[in-house]
Amino acid sequence: MSDSSTDALWQLAFKRYLETEKHYSAHTVKHYLRDLSRVYEQLELEQLSGWASLTEKQLRHIISVLHGQGVSGRSLHRLLSSLRSFYRFLVRENWVSHNPALAIQAPKSSKRLPKTFDPDQLNELLKRPDDEPLTLRDFAMMELLYSSGLRVSELVQLNQQDIDLADASVRVLGKGQKTRVLPIGRLAVQAIEDWLKIKPLWAKSQEDAVFVSQSGRRLSTRSVELRLAHWGRIKGTQGQVYPHRLRHSFASHILESSHDLRAVQELLGHSDISTTQIYTHLDFQHLMSVYEQAHPRARRKADD
Template structure:
């Protein structure tokens, strides 16, 4: 990586942290994407010399290394944003990433867990201690709200209003939303809040804490917890995001309004939520073909 490119990447990261109110995960993604590009371009490449051909070569190398079209598209979007910043700073005159075609993502439907498997998961056996109570509360809250794993991990104890059965979530772009808590999740949370003090060794605002030191349970730690439980009921959908997909799919299957689901998920665009209608329609077609005598 050239010193010049490294310096401009650092300036760009500082810019999005201060002016775009970007989440920590977004900042890390931008930093990783741009540093990967900088390593590819080497020590002797100046930003003013970069061309569309250079960007295409980088994208080609990502594809050859096995990155998915979606991941390649994210790298390209990061480069476009980076060069827009450099143009605003009057460091370059044009954006070489602008005319590069974004790789087409495959239109795979979101993986989700069946309602029966979710019931088996949530009604299944948990450890008979504070850790088991915590784990059940995490899973119940995850399925009850459809929140992102980073949103659940960042919850504080005062984000819950048990009386109103509401949860305050800070989503992408620091956008706040209020979502309802189901009765099963409320019951599990009540038990966890009563047991939480057994894990805490000092003052801690985080709702979910780890058993090792009583501090906030990290996203990585929560991901490991959820993946372990998911593997018991559906090994093919052990990514924690499958619970969020399941929440949306099951809501739509039971007649929920698409815009209401959009609000609950915290999607800024209705188009993002609409992918779940394809899952529901596919399920309806499968049921139809299996039940209709002339299907």
């Protein structure tokens, strides 16, 4: 059995280390401590020794139990990362001499493909029902997200000088402070023009943000997410409507038509093409669907 008071003191010292030396956010620290608590609860349930005597074999067993309880591979990967950090700290302080988490790998999770809309679903979603200011703004946002594949963070950062409607292009500041220039489709250009005409009803002339709230301030990412979810419910769209799903749809549809993975990588602003390659799986699914419907020897029997 463990000395629970010592274990608690070690966890408290680790918390202070994360906050004062690593300068992690309160949110990140909370996740680290929650991971440690999850393992420690299992230690106590099985009446195993505490942090000082935890062995690799015992930890493998705990990971197996948690996985059997439905904890995902991704969550277990993060949990093991938290444990490695915790034990590195304990070793540094000369409180333990081993790190039982070093050689353990989390079970692999099945790769989840991004959810997309098909073109018919998008055409129905993007049919603007009226010319109310709120509607004009929301549909300009949706058109631009799908037209140019923007991240929602890139959308809300846009200033008016970033958009060149005459040239049908937009300049966005992406991850890693990297700038890229993207084309804007014809329908998105029209939607943005319609919105900018009435934007002065809400915002003062010195407000540079492209998309603003009714109080005239730059929209937050959360506000955009809520508005898209609202229109998904109004339109009865199958599945949730959210900004990244429009981005996924943009990437999938471009790749499906062009088969140019490098171009899609550039448009999305991915630094590593392996990130973009997930869309090839979506494209393959589409090709398989076409194949099964078109190939005489692949079609299912009518009574199947």
